[in-house]
Amino acid sequence: MAAHWRGRASSLVVTLGVLHCWGWVSCHVERTSEKSPMSHERVKRGWVWNQFFVVEEYTGTEPLYVGKIHSDSDEGDGSIKYTISGEGAGTIFIIDEVTGDIHATERLDREEKAFYTLRAQARDRLTDAPLEPESEFVIKVQDINDSEPKFLEGPYIGSVAELSPIGTSVMKVMASDADDPTYGSSARIVYSVLDGEKFFTVDRQTGVIRTAVADLDRETQDRYELVVKATDMAGQMGGLSGSTTVTIVITDVNDNPPRFPQKMYQFTVSEGAAVGTSVGRVIATDADMGENTDMSYLIKDEEGGELFKVSTDGDTQEAVITIKKPLDFEKKRTHNVVVEAINKHADPRFVDLGSFRDQTIVRVSVSDTDEPPIFFPPTGAIMEVQEDAKQGALVGIVTAKDPDMDNVPVRYSIDRSTDQEQIFNIDAVTGAITLGKILDRETAGWHNITVTAVEADNQSMASQTAVSIRILDVNDNPPELATPYETKICEDAKPGQLIHTISVVDRDEPQSGHRFYFTLAPEASNNRHFALWDVKDNTAGIRTQRSGFNRQEQNVYLLPIRVVDSGPPALSSTGTFTIRVCGCDTVGNIQSCNATAFVMSAALSPGALIALLVCMLILIAYICFLVLLILTLKRHRKGQRMSEDEEDMRDNVIKYNDEGGGEQDTQAYDMSALRSLYDFPEVKNSESGTDLRSLPQWIQNRVTGDGGAADFSLFKGYIRKKVEQADADLSVPPYDSFQTYAFEGSSSPALSLSSIRTLSTTSEQDFSYLSDWGPRFRQLAGYYAQGQPEEEGS
Known part of the structure; x- marks a missing residue:
């Protein structure tokens, strides 16, 4: 409809006219002159057509007339051709080109498409030129009640608590109708209950389902199936309807108390059952569900x-x-236990709290079992016996009996793992414990033993108890001084001076406590140097009786002290207290207690002390000299060993890639290294030959032999020896496999000194080239021929 009016507005803009068209009345457009806004000149009329509606679901056999378009310029001579374009033009809608009549050729469904937008055009039939501006129009599909209401969200499931009041909202259902809600009552829906209206109602307009009764009981019926109908045309006759199924679940409330199925339950349990053993199970039932149970x-x-x-x-x-x-069968054989059941989540709205529980009686019968003997008292017994008791003396009696009705006799024994020395014995019938050995409290003040009691006719029925035996003390150990006391006093000690306090130990333990008495031994009764003072608290003090002591006369005093306990009987012992006389400084600090050392230090004068100090310094200097001498000798010997080691090292120089240019090649090797290493004087060359006088005498002797021509046999033998060693050692690479011969040069007649090509130790080699080496080789030969200079007189 909106599109229709938009199209008409556009037509008005084009034609500048006013359009009045309602229903099936013909309409035309009046156009005013566009020459002047104030002009009232009437102009030629433009388009005229009918209002276009078409009823849906047309079932006729002929095309359905929709409307007519006509131009006032049409004189009926067929010179004008009418055309339409747009939605459905030429298929759904056709137009008579001459008359402008529009027909619908297909059955239309408003629920699929409510309107169609088209455009109309009047053209000259001969030239096909447009006579009028193209105008848009709408063909609206008029609705009929051809769609029934539908529940799109069904089936529905709702819930309501049991015992809910009347009118409690359960849920809402909703149906939809595809018909036009703006046209007639085709889409006006009302709701009703077809099945289940006794318990639930539905609001006609909103579709809200409510309870119709207040006594819905889940325990009686826990769900209801409703059939709800939706009818269009506001429920009037001829309206269409649809239905859906609604399931309503009744939820539980705790409106039922617990109930025991039985008023009494009976169980049997053995009297020997351990604590925590289950006797039986009972249960109270509840018609509710979930946590309400x-x-x-x-x-x-x-x-x-x-x-x-x-x-x-x-x-x-x-x-x-x-x-x-x-449990004890002998005490009570049957127990009646009252058990009560209570709901955890009781709801006071429905049930009185006082009645929201139930009780039952659980009768427990105790059966008799054969039980082991029971000691009296049931816990461990404590007994006492004097440590001087005779062997066989009675210590105490343990008692046990059979708790069963038969009262079988009991036999006793001592678990020897707790009395391995068999200090105690027990009478198997009476349970009397006696001494098997003499006791000593000072060795063991307590004895813990385990006594076993068994039934005389069933050894498996046994029980044990712990017996603690305390050994009572008797005075059988004399007191003794706590330690071997010894003290020191100064020579200038004053009379009456307390020099030490002594105490006593006694292995006995009298119940009334210790009391000790101190006196000097009879042999010290005439002592005039020291006095003993009994402090009356089980200690005694030693005091001096005179002033001044001389350790030259006597440096140690032995004071015998007698200690007596309080008994009974009174026992005593004598201990010696040692007193040493020492020299002290002016403030009383002890310096020395040795009389001989004191005399020596006193006899030494200051001069004697200085002389003694000088002697000690001389002795220290002498010791230092000896140490330096030993280190020097060791270094000298180490130098010799280093020379030998270096000689061996020269056979293994790891370099074999620099032969040089021969004897004349002075750049091939730095001879200063050898000179500095072995400290040989440099050999000077002259025109007449080599000056051997610049070498050490022992080297000259080695090179020239007896002062004549040079003798190289020593070097030949040495080199041959080294070659043989290299050839014979197969476990490692040859010694000279990487040696460096820096003095050979390219024109040396000796070719190579390497033993790699000399595999045989029996072949002789020509060492005559040694005579041509010149001063350099002689200087190097001094290294090979050095040997031990000391033996050669060097």
Whole structure:
């Protein structure tokens, strides 16, 4: 419709006219002159056509007439051709080119497309020129009630708590109708309940479902199936309808108390069952569901609560009755336990709290079992015996009896793992414990043994108890001085001076405590140097009786002291107290207690002390001289060994790539290195030959032999020896495999000194080239021929 009016507005802009068209009445456009805004000249009329509507779902056999377009310039002679274009033009809608009549050739469905936008044009039939401006128009599909309401979101599932009041909202359903809601009542929907209206209602306009009763009981019926219908045409006759199924689940509330299926349960348990053993299980049922069935159990009677305990199994909601304390068949054979069940989540809106629980009686029968003997008292016994008790003396008696009704006799024994020395014995029938050996409290003040009691006719029925035996003390050990006392005093000690305090130890342990008495031994009764003072607190003090002591006369005093305990009987012992006389400084600090050392130090004068110090310095200097001498000798010998080692090292110089240019090649090797290494004087050359006088005498003798011609046999033998060693050692590479011969040069007649080509140790080699080496070789030969100069008189 909006597009239709937009098209007409456009036509008005083009034609500058006013269009009035309603219903099926013909319309035309009046145009005014465009020459002047004030002109009222009437001009030729333009387009005239009918309002276009077409009814949907037309079922006729002929094309359906839609409307007509006409131009006032049409004189009916067929000179004007009418055409349409746009949506459905030529297919759904056709036009008579001569008359301008428009027909619909197809059955239209408004629910698929509500309107079509087209454009109309009048043209000259001969020239095909447009006679009027093209104008847009709309063909609207008129609705009929051909679509029933549909529940697009169904099926529906809702829920409501049981016992909800009337009118409680459950859920909302909604249907939709494809018909035009702006035209007639085709899309006006009302709701109703077809099935289940006794329990639920639905609002006709909104589709809200509500409860119709207040006594919905989940335990009676936990769900309802409703059929809700939606009807269009506001429910009038001829309207279309659709329906859907609505499932309403009734949710649970805790409106049922727990109930025990039985008023009494009976279980049997052995009296020997351990604490924590399960006696049995009971359960209270509840018609509710979920957490509303969670139970708590408790024991109501006092006796049952003392012997038994009840707990809830979280998975099964059962009451588990267990033993809390040991049961005794001989004391009581049957126990009646009152167990109460309570809902954890009771809802006071529906059930009175006082009745929201239930009770049952659990009868527990205790069965008799053969039990081991029981000691009286049940815990460990403590016995006492004097340490001077005779062998066989009675220590104490243990008692045990069979707790069963048969009261079988009991036999006793001592577990020897707790009395390996067999100090105690026990009478198997009476349980009397006697001494098997003499006791000594000072060795062991307590003895812990284990006594076993068994039934006479069933050795497997046994029990044990711990017996602690305390050994009572008797005065059988004399007191003694705590340590071998020794002290020191100065020579200038004053009379009455306290020089030491002594104490006593006694291995005995009298119940009334120790009391010791101190006196000097009879042999020291005439002592005039020291006095003993009994302090009366089990200690005594030693005091001097005179002034001045001379360690030259006597430097040690031995004071015998007698100690007596309080008994009974009174025992005593004598100990010696040693007193040393020492020299002290002016403030009383002890300097020396040795009389001989004192005399020597006193006899030495200052001059004697200086002389003694000088002697000590001389002795230290002499020791230093000896040390330097030894180090010098060692260094000298080490130098000799280094020469030998260096000689061996020269056979293994790791270089074999620099032969040089022969004897005349002075740049091939730095001779200064050899000169500095072996400290040989440089050999000077002259025109007549070599000056051997510049070499050491022992080298001259080696080179010339007896002062005549040069003798190189020594070098030949040495070189041959080295070659043989290199050839014979197969475990390592040859010694000279990488040697450097820096003096050979390119024109040396000796070719190469390497032993690599000389594999045989039997072949003779020509060493005559040695005589031509000149001064350099002689200087180097001095190194090979050095040997031990000391033996040659060098």
